[in-house]
Amino acid sequence: MSEDLDTFRAETRDWLEANCPAEMRRPFRSEADVCWGGRHFEFSSAAQKLWLDRMGAKGWTVPDWPRAYGGGGLSAAEAKVLREEMARLGCRPPLNSFGISMLGPALLKYGSEAQKLEHLPPIARGEIRWCQGYSEPNAGSDLASLATRAEDRGDHFLVNGQKVWTSYADQADWIFCLVRTDPSDKHGGISFVLFDMETPGVSTRPILLISGYSPFCETFFDDVSVPKRNLVGELNKGWDVAKYLLGHEREMISGMGLGGGEVSLGAVAVEAFGTEADGRVDAPVLRGRIALFEVRAAAFRAMSEKFMDELKARRVHPAQPSMMKYVGTELNKQRFELAMAAGGSDALEWESERSRGGATARAWLRTKANSIEGGTSEIQLNIVAKRILQLPGA
Amino acid sequence: MPLFHTDEQAMLLDSARPFMVEQAPVAHLRGLRDAKDATGFAPGLWRQFAEMGFCGMLVDEAEGGLGLGAVEAGIVLEEMGRNLTPSPFLATSVGAVTALRGGSATQRGTWLPRIASGEAVAALAIDEGPHHRPARTALRAERAGNGFRLSGTKSFVQHGHVADLLIVAARSGGEPGEEEGITLFAVERGAEGLHATPERLADASLASRIAFEGVTVDADAVIGEVGTGWATLARTLDMVRTGAASELLGVAAGAMAMTIGYLKERKQFGVAIGSFQVLQHRAAHLYAELEVARAATLKAQQLLDAEDEGAERAVMVAKAMAGLAAQLAVQEGVQMHGGIGMTDDYDIGLYMKRHRVLAELFGDADFHADRLARLAGY
Ligand SMILES: Cc1cc2nc3c(=O)[nH]c(=O)nc-3n(C[C@H](O)[C@H](O)[C@H](O)COP(=O)(O)OP(=O)(O)OC[C@H]3O[C@@H](n4cnc5c(N)ncnc54)[C@H](O)[C@@H]3O)c2cc1C
Numbered sequence: 001m002s003e004d005l006d007t008f009r010a011e012t013r014d015w016l017e018a019n020c021p022a023e024m025r026r027p028f029r030s031e032a033d034v035c036w037g038g039r040h041f042e043f044s045s046a047a048q049k050l051w052l053d054r055m056g057a058k059g060w061t062v063p064d065w066p067r068a069y070g071g072g073g074l075s076a077a078e079a080k081v082l083r084e085e086m087a088r089l090g091c092r093p094p095l096n097s098f099g100i101s102m103l104g105p106a107l108l109k110y111g112s113e114a115q116k117l118e119h120l121p122p123i124a125r126g127e128i129r130w131c132q133g134y135s136e137p138n139a140g141s142d143l144a145s146l147a148t149r150a151e152d153r154g155d156h157f158l159v160n161g162q163k164v165w166t167s168y169a170d171q172a173d174w175i176f177c178l179v180r181t182d183p184s185d186k187h188g189g190i191s192f193v194l195f196d197m198e199t200p201g202v203s204t205r206p207i208l209l210i211s212g213y214s215p216f217c218e219t220f221f222d223d224v225s226v227p228k229r230n231l232v233g234e235l236n237k238g239w240d241v242a243k244y245l246l247g248h249e250r251e252m253i254s255g256m257g258l259g260g261g262e263v264s265l266g267a268v269a270v271e272a273f274g275t276e277a278d279g280r281v282d283a284p285v286l287r288g289r290i291a292l293f294e295v296r297a298a299a300f301r302a303m304s305e306k307f308m309d310e311l312k313a314r315r316v317h318p319a320q321p322s323m324m325k326y327v328g329t330e331l332n333k334q335r336f337e338l339a340m341a342a343g344g345s346d347a348l349e350w351e352s353e354r355s356r357g358g359a360t361a362r363a364w365l366r367t368k369a370n371s372i373e374g375g376t377s378e379i380q381l382n383i384v385a386k387r388i389l390q391l392p393g394a
Numbered sequence: 395m396p397l398f399h400t401d402e403q404a405m406l407l408d409s410a411r412p413f414m415v416e417q418a419p420v421a422h423l424r425g426l427r428d429a430k431d432a433t434g435f436a437p438g439l440w441r442q443f444a445e446m447g448f449c450g451m452l453v454d455e456a457e458g459g460l461g462l463g464a465v466e467a468g469i470v471l472e473e474m475g476r477n478l479t480p481s482p483f484l485a486t487s488v489g490a491v492t493a494l495r496g497g498s499a500t501q502r503g504t505w506l507p508r509i510a511s512g513e514a515v516a517a518l519a520i521d522e523g524p525h526h527r528p529a530r531t532a533l534r535a536e537r538a539g540n541g542f543r544l545s546g547t548k549s550f551v552q553h554g555h556v557a558d559l560l561i562v563a564a565r566s567g568g569e570p571g572e573e574e575g576i577t578l579f580a581v582e583r584g585a586e587g588l589h590a591t592p593e594r595l596a597d598a599s600l601a602s603r604i605a606f607e608g609v610t611v612d613a614d615a616v617i618g619e620v621g622t623g624w625a626t627l628a629r630t631l632d633m634v635r636t637g638a639a640s641e642l643l644g645v646a647a648g649a650m651a652m653t654i655g656y657l658k659e660r661k662q663f664g665v666a667i668g669s670f671q672v673l674q675h676r677a678a679h680l681y682a683e684l685e686v687a688r689a690a691t692l693k694a695q696q697l698l699d700a701e702d703e704g705a706e707r708a709v710m711v712a713k714a715m716a717g718l719a720a721q722l723a724v725q726e727g728v729q730m731h732g733g734i735g736m737t738d739d740y741d742i743g744l745y746m747k748r749h750r751v752l753a754e755l756f757g758d759a760d761f762h763a764d765r766l767a768r769l770a771g772y
Contacts, residue, residue: 135733208737210736273525284764344550348750352593365596369736372728372736
């Protein structure tokens with residue numbers, strides 16, 4: 001087996017070296033470098049599109065999904081080798097997608113065969129971009145109090161209501177959406193449906209963020225007709241699907257604590273402060289803070305590996321993603337606080353060329369959402385206290 | 395001296411607070427930002443500052459001011475912080491006025507009455523890199539004719555592109571890193587070879603990089619004595635650092651007030667989110683941190699006004715602690731607002747941005763903690 005894995009590693013390395021364009025082996029510089037795919041996506045370069053097409057054709061955007069659904073059919077061990085080899089070469093992820101990280105796993109578990117065949121391959125190839133219609137103005141942390149109605153009209157549901165904070169709703173092709181199908185039962189009256197954002201009656205209004213970007217929207221549904229075949233799982237049992245999907249969302253968001261391919265904090269500090277004669281960054285207090293942060297970050301990388309291995313072996317407590325999300329996102333916020341402290345007044349520039357349009361400051365502000373999106377840190381801690389620690393009253 | 399405001403100081407607060415709320419609330423900052431205003435503050439508001447007596451509050455009465463001190467300046471600055479009011483008050487009315495106190499009779503006569511009346515705006519050109527390191531000053535001042543030629547660059551100069559007067563720290567002797575050999579200059583706007591490039595910062599304020607390309611100034615532009623400007627610079631910095639601490643307290647208090655309001659109003663799970671004990675404890679903790687920072691800041695102000703030896707250390711404590719407390723306040727503020735806290739429409743994010751800039755200005759908590767350690771010999 002390990003010999004097979006060695007062969008697989010060598011072949012993977014060769015393939016990546018031959019197929020990953022040089023441009024796609026550099027760290028992300030800004031949001032514009034991220035590939036989201038979808039009907040309306042404008043690729044930032046030919047290389048970005050080529051990389052997606054090649055990886056998509058091989059099923060390596062979703063290496064461990066079955067081949068029948070557009071995946072790579074790799075074992076957990078092979079998928080890990082692929083990740084390692086991509087990291088070694090510095091390959092960018094070819095596709096960033098809520099379809100991959102959230103809807104896909106939920107469909108694999110709860111979807112009908114027809115739904116899997118219809119939706120999974122386009123996700124794998126980056127052809128259809130999804131958004132998540134969960135939160136509503138009065139249903140945030142208390143998601144199950146959502147009010148968007150879906151009435152049974154024989155062959156279809158008629159959907160009316162409003163969602164909020166829907167990330168990229170204005171650029172997405174389809175939405176996975178929680179709707180109320182039974183007003184008398186809070187958790188037991190929610191259903192999980194899918195529909196095209198081009199269906200008549202769907203409209204979106206972007207909300208500007210403190211980072212100056214506008215990635216999320218208010219989304220309105222006015223007599224939207226959703227075919228019944230787009231109901232995932234059973235009627236009124238959508239909460240189970242929603243919770244399962246949230247676990248995957250939390251896993252994905254906790255990955256932020258691992259940091260991307262960006263420059264190290266130590267290097268930023270050396271650049272901004274210079275060094276003392278012995279080569280240490282000339283800012284002792286900050287140096288100590290960065291060093292302690294790196295200890296936590298390295299430990300969290302180990303935890304992530306442990307978590308992924310246990311997850312694949314189905315040995316993880318179902319509430320463990322909450323712990324991971326909490327730690328990972330708090331860590332990522334700290335990383336960017338330190339990046340701002342290290343960068344000083346340079347990092348505060350908002351529009352200048354030398355700050356690449358305020359890239360650090362905007363990324364710093366964006367991280368403040370990490371502990372809010374996908375369920376706040378407070379909610380994650382409540383879940384840990386209640387479901388893992390089994391504390392009374394929690 | 396008791397660590398609370400005197401009756402006179404409380405009266406000043408009673409006029410500064412409604413003034414800022416009415417004339418320069420957060421909407422004022424938003425307006426300037428959305429209009430892509432190129433000045434960085436509203437000149438009309440600055441005239442009103444003058445009418446209120448704020449501009450020259452630290453100027454001696456003989457020179458047209460009110461002859462007040464750091465405590466009073468702090469009262470105005472805290473209200474500015476609470477309302478995120480953009481204004482050249484800190485650099486002009488606190489920084490430049492303190493620096494000019496050590497200046498010649500001509501310098502004082504030329505500038506102080508104009509500052510007090512709101513005619514002149516000043517900027518402090520001290521830092522040269524992305525971090526505050528005043529002893530590292532490298533901008534050269536070479537003797538030329540009957541005066542000096544200044545060459546080098548400055549960074550992070552708030553209002554530097556519109557200031558009538560620049561207070562410039564330059565090196566006439568010694569090496570970067572030394573306190574000896576620093577000379578302060580009063581440089582007028584429009585001097586030949588002076589190029590200011592304003593950059594917009596995250597909080598929508600404007601700070602300039604300034605290039606001095608052989609700017610020649612007369613000998614009487616020197617503030618105090620040649621080569622011994624450090625003492626005046628240090629006094630000036632103590633005043634502006636304490637001022638920035640007050641503004642940070644205001645930012646913290648403003649963010650906290652918004653957050654407490656939201657905790658009472660926002661309902662989830664059928665109750666006000668403020669009824670969750672985890673949020674109650676954190677709100678109470680924030681209150682405690684803020685009270686501590688407030689005491690440290692008032693202590694520094696009083697010691698500065700009493701010209702007490704312990705003032706310098708108290709200033710380091712105040713600037714660092716106010717920065718940390720305000721950081722907690724804005725971070726908790728955004729977090730406890732949930733998704734709405736991430737939106738540009740809502741004000742809490744503006745508090746987060748202003749905190750960042752003020753925390754960096756004149757040395758962040760790391761810088762001051764390091765100085766305290768060095769002073770204590772470890
Ligand atoms: C960048 C970003 C992207 C997002 N993308 C999407 C998306 O694509 N689709 C989507 O549906 N939603 C999305 N969201 C919404 C997100 O899931 C919600 O913002 C989140 O669940 C919190 O809800 P809320 O904003 O209503 O905050 P609230 O629920 O009002 O919370 C306010 C504060 O109260 C605290 N609180 C609430 N309840 C408790 C409790 N029981 N105990 C202790 N503290 C509590 C919270 O932790 C928070 O600090 C996104 C949010 C952000 C910021």
